[in-house]
Each structure stands twice: as C-alpha cells, then as structure tokens.
Amino acid sequence: MPFGIGIWELLILLLVLLLVFGxxxxxxxxxxxxxxxxxxxxxxxxKDDDGYDDDVAELPPAQPAETSTTATARERDTVS
Structure with a gap:
C-alpha cells in the first residue's frame, strides 16, 4: 500500500469519513x-481540450442591414 497505510488503517479512515460527512x-x-x-x-x-479547434475558419463579415423608411418612421414614433 502507498504511504505505508495498511488495509485496517484505510478501513478506519473510510469509516470515520462516513460518520463525519454521511x-x-x-x-x-x-x-x-x-x-x-x-x-x-x-x-x-x-492540454487544452475545450472542444474547439484552432483551425476553425472565421465567419464572414456581417452584411449591412437594409434601412427602410418604415423602420426609421417607427423608431421616430417610439422615441419621441
């Protein structure tokens, strides 16, 4: 046994742990x-095993949102 602990010492230790912690x-x-x-x-x-690869391609840049007159009109109505 490692650290010079015999089977009886190990059993007593486990019993004490069981009594103390439940x-x-x-x-x-x-x-x-x-x-x-x-x-x-x-x-x-x-090791960095987070599930992500370093060779993952970057996402393409986002497309600019189209602005419509109705959206800007709604924004003006809610702000004022």
Whole structure:
C-alpha cells in the first residue's frame, strides 16, 4: 500500500469519513475530488481540450442591414 497505510488503517479512515460527512455527501465529495484532480492534470499537462479547434475558419463579415423608411418612421414614433 502507498504511504505505508495498511488495509485496517484505510478501513478506519473510510469509516470515520462516513460518520463525519454521511452517506449522502460522500459521493458528491468524491466527484468533486475527481473533477479537481482531472482539471489539475489537464492544466499541468498543457492540454487544452475545450472542444474547439484552432483551425476553425472565421465567419464572414456581417452584411449591412437594409434601412427602410418604415423602420426609421417607427423608431421616430417610439422615441419621441
């Protein structure tokens, strides 16, 4: 066993954790610990796995909106 912890010490530690935090909170803590370790590992390894490629083509520029006299008339009516 790592760190010189035997099976009995590990069982006592798990029992104390179960008594202190309860059966409902323990799985949530395990998930949070795993998520934190995974994020730490990704940040140390330098991997940027956010699902986006750097080679993604840029979007074309937006077309200018056509102005109509009715839209400007409506805007004047609502502003004044």
């Amino acid at each position: 059966p409902k909170r323990l799985p949530e803590m395990g998930r949070q610990l795993g998520k934190g370790m995974r994020e730490f590992k990704e940040s140390v390894s330098g």
